[in-house]
Amino acid sequence: MGKLGFYFDMEACIGCRTCQIACKDKNNNKIGVLYRRVRNFETGVYPRPDGFNYSSSCNHCAEAKCVKGCPTGAMHYAEDGTVQHNKDKCIGCKYCIWNCPYGAPQFLEESGIVGKCDSCKSLRDQGENPACVDACIMRCLEFGDLEELKAKHGADLVQELSVLPEANLTEPSVLIKPKSCAMDANPREKEV
Amino acid sequence: MENLSLILFSICIQAAIGIMIFVALGKSLNKEGQFKPAIVTAAGLAIVGLLASLLHLGRPLAALNSLAHFGTSWLSREIWFTAIFTGLTVLAAVLILVKPTAKGAINVLAPLAAVVGLVDVYVMASIYNYASVPAWQHGSIYVEFYAAAISLGAILFLALSGKEAASLKKAASLTVGAAVALQVAAMVLYYIQLGTSDNLAAGQSLALLNSMSGVMAMKWLFILLGAGMLMFPVGIGGTKVSAGQAAVEVAATTEGALSTTVYLAAALVVVGQIIGRYLFYAVMVINTVGLS
Numbered sequence: 001m002g003k004l005g006f007y008f009d010m011e012a013c014i015g016c017r018t019c020q021i022a023c024k025d026k027n028n029n030k031i032g033v034l035y036r037r038v039r040n041f042e043t044g045v046y047p048r049p050d051g052f053n054y055s056s057s058c059n060h061c062a063e064a065k066c067v068k069g070c071p072t073g074a075m076h077y078a079e080d081g082t083v084q085h086n087k088d089k090c091i092g093c094k095y096c097i098w099n100c101p102y103g104a105p106q107f108l109e110e111s112g113i114v115g116k117c118d119s120c121k122s123l124r125d126q127g128e129n130p131a132c133v134d135a136c137i138m139r140c141l142e143f144g145d146l147e148e149l150k151a152k153h154g155a156d157l158v159q160e161l162s163v164l165p166e167a168n169l170t171e172p173s174v175l176i177k178p179k180s181c182a183m184d185a186n187p188r189e190k191e192v
Numbered sequence: 193m194e195n196l197s198l199i200l201f202s203i204c205i206q207a208a209i210g211i212m213i214f215v216a217l218g219k220s221l222n223k224e225g226q227f228k229p230a231i232v233t234a235a236g237l238a239i240v241g242l243l244a245s246l247l248h249l250g251r252p253l254a255a256l257n258s259l260a261h262f263g264t265s266w267l268s269r270e271i272w273f274t275a276i277f278t279g280l281t282v283l284a285a286v287l288i289l290v291k292p293t294a295k296g297a298i299n300v301l302a303p304l305a306a307v308v309g310l311v312d313v314y315v316m317a318s319i320y321n322y323a324s325v326p327a328w329q330h331g332s333i334y335v336e337f338y339a340a341a342i343s344l345g346a347i348l349f350l351a352l353s354g355k356e357a358a359s360l361k362k363a364a365s366l367t368v369g370a371a372v373a374l375q376v377a378a379m380v381l382y383y384i385q386l387g388t389s390d391n392l393a394a395g396q397s398l399a400l401l402n403s404m405s406g407v408m409a410m411k412w413l414f415i416l417l418g419a420g421m422l423m424f425p426v427g428i429g430g431t432k433v434s435a436g437q438a439a440v441e442v443a444a445t446t447e448g449a450l451s452t453t454v455y456l457a458a459a460l461v462v463v464g465q466i467i468g469r470y471l472f473y474a475v476m477v478i479n480t481v482g483l484s
Binding site for chain 1: 198248249250251252255257258259260261265266267268271319322323324325377476478479480481482483484
């Protein structure tokens, strides 16, 4: 089995945030804690304005800075290659939060430790999809073997956008079908 | 002040390391020197620093877990080196208090602690340099940390050691001057990089820094004034009396004024470096989606 990761179809995404809510519900997260987050961006100027939505979670990077930086081993690779977090080992030093260039790990005030997307491992172990994938009304999200996802969705998939860090920093396990405007320079995040 | 614990931790540990470096130097130049107040203060600072670091943790009782990943994690390495440095320094302090005759052991412990401490400063800076915070991804933070350790260490060592440090006074004062000069030069390069970066997180850090320009001015004013006072003591030494009672009195007054100058300079540099460290943490903006 190759590397597992998320596929995101930006062309189909309408920015409804159903994935975000499904994730929050699945993980029973408090207000402000989001393991999956949808952001909206504007690009261009009149008469050619454009925009795109980006739904992001932990990218389960092959060279995850959170795993390398974690002093306790709480952030680790599971047997399936996804980045998982061991709550018992975590000391709440927040170094993974400083290290992740995607803003994935979140500090949980009530327990004093960090939490993040585990790609719904418990669901996947039962043969189901992550909650965000099944919740998406536009079928923008998929989770699976990256090579298989590439074969299924064509060669025009990317791992870098103008709003993302360079992929060689962490080798993210994510495949994005981008809108062309998402590759333009200077997108502006829009508060919704 | 979420970062208060980190400011306290890094300043206390770096000051303690700096003191032990100068204790080791002092001992190599003055075999008879005990430097008791300096060693005891360094041990106290190291303990306070380590305890402060626990306050940063969400689960301080599980802090020992952080020793598990020396191989890959700079943070794990930092805890190892800081713990070893603290252990060596506290041991030296206990010996000097309980069994001052064990000079041989203290003479070995002090340079050992200094060397471990010097490595620890590098490790501490690497933690920040590795993080996805553009405002910290610059070589100048190594200079900033070493300059803080050396300047704080030298000036506190002088203030605490009095006559014992007489032979080191000039060298230590010049070292403070050199460390601060390097700190200024590195910061100029740092501000240029931050100002010319395309990264939005770096831009936000720069905006934060601009909004705190008064605090930044205070940092440099205190540090430069303190270092300057140490290198160029003013208002003394103008009177020349060659012999007799008057000469003794003038010498005593001059010495008193000199030590007051050292105390004042020490206070200024300590406050300046603390303000600097506050700024260091205050401009932290983590790279994330939309800020790259």
